[in-house]
Amino acid sequence: MQHSGDLLFGLFVMFGGGKLLAELFERLKQPSVVGEILAGVLLGPSLFSLIRPTSAINGIAEIGAIFLLFTVGLETKPSQLLRVGGTAALVAVVGVVFPFAFGFVFVQWMNHKIVESFFVGAAMVATSVGITARVLADLRVLQTRVAQVILGAAVLDDILGMLVLAVVSSLSAGHINYWQLAAVTAEAVTFALLMVFLGPRLVGQLRPAVARLQTANSPFVLSVVLCLGLSLASVRIGMAAIIGAFLAGLALAEEGEHWGLQRSAHPVMEFLAPFFFVLLGAEVNLRVLANSKVVVMALVISVLAIIGKWVGCGLGALGLGPKDAVRIGLGMVPRGEVGLIVAVVGLHLHTISDAIYAVVVIMSIVTTLFAPPLLRLVLETPQARETAETE
């Protein structure tokens, strides 16, 4: 414990600084997660150098990411997912293909390594359920058809994003083995399908056994064991830990309400996730922004990310009429947690450069700041509200 001063100083500065800027961003009606990332950029080695990423801080941030995805999974009921059905699935799939293709082609055209192009494409795939859901809830339009399609598609997006990440992170060797690619895809899809279709049933059958446990808050304890176990399993079969955490949450989502899992998992996430986001910001090397090429690339990628999602998802939702298609496309623009996680995985695997990492982080921040005000604009007009109410 003689070094506990250093660790505590890091944790105090990260949590305090992150939450201070998060509060500031909330007051500016901006997503608080952007505040936490910027706190990391300010406090990190690039500027004030108050945060040094030690292995203890890295570990804590990683558990933060695991709990973050676990709680996102817990909020994603497979049954509800299956009910939103057709439109959401179409929106999700088309909305994944466009940004991935845009990102991949542009980065390839800029003469980067093919693995980097894959990572940028992958980081552009997943919509931030958290940010979109918060904006829709603030506007009190969660029960409208537009909102439900957006949320359903955003959740499917997360799953697709996870699959893309699983596949892409298996490319870390630097060269592409198409057999291995196929194997990982098959593994990831099988893992995900098992969790979506079999997971909830298996968990449901555990209910009487869980009721007999003597341990305090035993459902939560068991869910943590499952979360850590599946995270470990996905690392062992060559995927990112967070994929297992997300799927564990998914499998527990149906029983979770009954067991009060969210009530327990949420505070743990609230405590640990800020370390992940602040560290994310701290790992941005601001010096790469002195290179105007990187700045231009970040802006182009941000624009491509916005257009790709807007057009892709809009096309997918065209069946609901042009107005709703525009709204749904816009609602899908914010990238957040998952895109950033893709970037961090890439950075830690040494498959993407500091410059590409900064580009992805900037893209996440730009898309996240861009969508909420516009979304408010198109959903808050009296006409939109009327449409929303009659639906």
Added chain:
Amino acid sequence: MQHSGDLLFGLFVMFGGGKLLAELFERLKQPSVVGEILAGVLLGPSLFSLIRPTSAINGIAEIGAIFLLFTVGLETKPSQLLRVGGTAALVAVVGVVFPFAFGFVFVQWMNHKIVESFFVGAAMVATSVGITARVLADLRVLQTRVAQVILGAAVLDDILGMLVLAVVSSLSAGHINYWQLAAVTAEAVTFALLMVFLGPRLVGQLRPAVARLQTANSPFVLSVVLCLGLSLASVRIGMAAIIGAFLAGLALAEEGEHWGLQRSAHPVMEFLAPFFFVLLGAEVNLRVLANSKVVVMALVISVLAIIGKWVGCGLGALGLGPKDAVRIGLGMVPRGEVGLIVAVVGLHLHTISDAIYAVVVIMSIVTTLFAPPLLRLVLETPQARETAETE
């Protein structure tokens, strides 16, 4: 994240193994915390070697200890503490003097370093509020006078234990500077008094400001900032981090109910504390038990710990009549978290040997296993229950 497999494996084994043995111990009507410690002994380097204490795991365990003491503090309302008054204070103080003196004198007589004698004495001081409270709650006697004196005294004990630890850990240099000793004692007492008397008032005045915060679950977020900040502060002024965490909890205890702090802090503690207890067990070097001198010493210390508390607290409670004095003395026997924390601090400061560390851990386990069945016996007789009900 390439090493995330190792970290996750460690965390999974620690949490899963710890909770498995905890469940087993619950079923045997024994304190679950002993199960977690034994899981650490089994999985640690001495036996199966599945747990290797890396700096990430040490860091996570330390935050576990901080949250553990933070939640204990949250459950300790200074106002209630002041109300139990006289008897509890007398029980606490006499109950601290006896075991400390017994431990110190015996270890000195065994020709150990004076610092080691101080550490053993300090580890014998603090009653485990958690274990005692759980047994009293199980027996549904929490509202009796005996139970209230026990709990009040146990809480005062924790504060005294923390003060003793603060003083003792400042001795880590190995030689004793009495000026420094006085300075740390003054610091620790001032810090504690400030938190008990001024803390709740200051926190109460923060209430309107907290209500204006936009951050989700802002009271919890602020309380975490306070907890980390005071932990850091106590490290900086030369005390253990957990002392600050405990005092932060104490200062927040009155407002905590209103803000639902326990509801948020508890799951974080439930997730993180097992890593602390399992690691505690893993750091026991079983090879020292091959030395029969160590085994004898552990048994003698355990007996002294039991007699010291029983007699000391019994004497302090004699005003309530001999029967209740015996019950109260017995209720104060279990040592737990705080004693173990003292031992870990000593081990990490390299001021106590592996053998002394093992002795303290064994003492904690023995006293913890010893008291609950006896406590059940003396409190569960129809007569005791009747007395309890009429009081």
